[in-house]
Amino acid sequence: MFRQLSKKTYFISLVLFLALGISSCNSEQPKLMKAVTQFDSDQERDAHIALMRYDHKDLLRHKRDDTMLRGIRTKDNSLKACISCHVPKEHNGKILRHTDPEHFCATCHNYVAAQPDCFKCHVDHPVDDDKAGVASTLSNKELDALHASVVTSSDKLVDNKSSINTSTQEKQ
Amino acid sequence: MSNIDSYRRNFLTGIGAVSTMAAAVTIAPGVFLREVQAKPAEKAVSSKVRWGMLVDVNKLKDGGDACIEACKKEHGWGDEEHSNNKQDAQWIRKVTVKEKLTGHEFSLPVMCQHCDTAPCVDVCPTGASMKRADGIVQVNKHVCIGCRYCMMACPYKARSFIHETLTDQKPGTPRGKGTVESCNMCVNRVDAGLNPACVDAAPEAMLFGDLNDPESKISKALKEFGGTQIRADLGLNTGIRYQGI
Numbered sequence: 001m002f003r004q005l006s007k008k009t010y011f012i013s014l015v016l017f018l019a020l021g022i023s024s025c026n027s028e029q030p031k032l033m034k035a036v037t038q039f040d041s042d043q044e045r046d047a048h049i050a051l052m053r054y055d056h057k058d059l060l061r062h063k064r065d066d067t068m069l070r071g072i073r074t075k076d077n078s079l080k081a082c083i084s085c086h087v088p089k090e091h092n093g094k095i096l097r098h099t100d101p102e103h104f105c106a107t108c109h110n111y112v113a114a115q116p117d118c119f120k121c122h123v124d125h126p127v128d129d130d131k132a133g134v135a136s137t138l139s140n141k142e143l144d145a146l147h148a149s150v151v152t153s154s155d156k157l158v159d160n161k162s163s164i165n166t167s168t169q170e171k172q
Numbered sequence: 173m174s175n176i177d178s179y180r181r182n183f184l185t186g187i188g189a190v191s192t193m194a195a196a197v198t199i200a201p202g203v204f205l206r207e208v209q210a211k212p213a214e215k216a217v218s219s220k221v222r223w224g225m226l227v228d229v230n231k232l233k234d235g236g237d238a239c240i241e242a243c244k245k246e247h248g249w250g251d252e253e254h255s256n257n258k259q260d261a262q263w264i265r266k267v268t269v270k271e272k273l274t275g276h277e278f279s280l281p282v283m284c285q286h287c288d289t290a291p292c293v294d295v296c297p298t299g300a301s302m303k304r305a306d307g308i309v310q311v312n313k314h315v316c317i318g319c320r321y322c323m324m325a326c327p328y329k330a331r332s333f334i335h336e337t338l339t340d341q342k343p344g345t346p347r348g349k350g351t352v353e354s355c356n357m358c359v360n361r362v363d364a365g366l367n368p369a370c371v372d373a374a375p376e377a378m379l380f381g382d383l384n385d386p387e388s389k390i391s392k393a394l395k396e397f398g399g400t401q402i403r404a405d406l407g408l409n410t411g412i413r414y415q416g417i
Contacts, residue, residue, distance in 0.1 A: 068312045070216035071304060073363050080343045097339075121313055121348030123341045 210365020231377035235279025242373035286411030292322035
């Protein structure tokens with residue numbers, strides 16, 4: 001009798017324990033931040049989501065090789081384009097980084113505990129192009145004219161020699 | 173098919189290929205005339221082009237300081253906080269040379285020389301150190317394991333290793349700890365039809381263009397006045413040529 005009872009209580013407590021355990025698990029998917037620019041139609045958006053949800057890692061790998069090895073730089077091949085659409089320039093007055101849980105990539109990657117390596121080298125938020133590279137103060141025409149003057153006539157060689165002479169004279 | 177048959181077939185196919193190529197040359201000679209311009213973004217780079225640079229050292233006003241600054245600004249290197257002098261990134265360096273006999277002294281910018289037969293590409297165990305079809309030598313950081321063999325192999329000391337965690341890199345130049353880096357001839361700018369940053373920083377002394385195109389400014393200048401390779405004795409056929417050294 002005592003043995004039966006203990007078995008029953010053991011069974012009930014096990015069921016209760018499991019039920020509690022399951023209910024404490026959060027089965028909801030993480031909520032992703034809305035993209036900065038939206039597709040024109042819901043169909044396009046849904047197709048993009050369906051494709052990217054499963055294949056983004058393969059696409060990223062394939063396209064990075066296209067860009068690195070073959071120099072193909074379309075918008076489709078650009079991680080910069082992904083970032084500029086999916087990560088806002090600022091979030092609550094601060095730059096959103098991949099270490100923040102709200103970051104588009106971090107939201108899911110934190111949830112599944114998979115670490116993406118992209119942002120060890122690539123910048124994780126959109127950066128204005130004019131700040132990114134060298135903005136020459138000269139126009140293309142002026143640059144072309146200057147480049148054209150690098151070597152245009154044999155006079156230049158004489159110039160060079162005379163400049164060498166003057167510089168050595170100065171040193172003496 | 174016997175061995176002899178397959179040999180004959182290969183031989184004949186070879187002859188066929190050669191004759192079609194010859195026909196292409198005679199029928200449409202204009203096809204081979206090239207201009208230096210931006211390639212369409214969806215098109216792969218081709219070995220018809222070989223990018224190169226010509227540096228006239230005598231016309232460099234500052235021995236290349238402006239080039240170095242432009243390179244730093246374009247690629248975002250040079251402000252590594254935790255690296256010491258021996259560890260600092262050096263995509264491009266100012267090298268000062270003095271001839272002992274005459275005392276003549278001059279400076280020149282030295283960066284990756286974009287060799288045709290690059291030693292760094294030879295030694296790389298993973299294929300990360302690579303030469304693009306258009307002659308640009310660069311590091312594919314996706315597969316670089318940071319072993320630094322290429323740094324040892326490079327006779328120009330052009331490569332450096334990133335020793336610290338970086339943030340806020342330039343979008344066109346991803347850089348990260350544990351990988352090797354060097355001048356990539358501003359591959360992002362070249363693909364967009366622009367000159368490398370250093371060339372635009374010293375336009376009076378530097379020229380960028382297609383070495384394979386006999387009509388390009390750089391080829392004409394090289395044909396007329398010549399250009400020196402650094403350590404030409406190594407026979408690496410560098411893409412960077414100098415005048416006045």
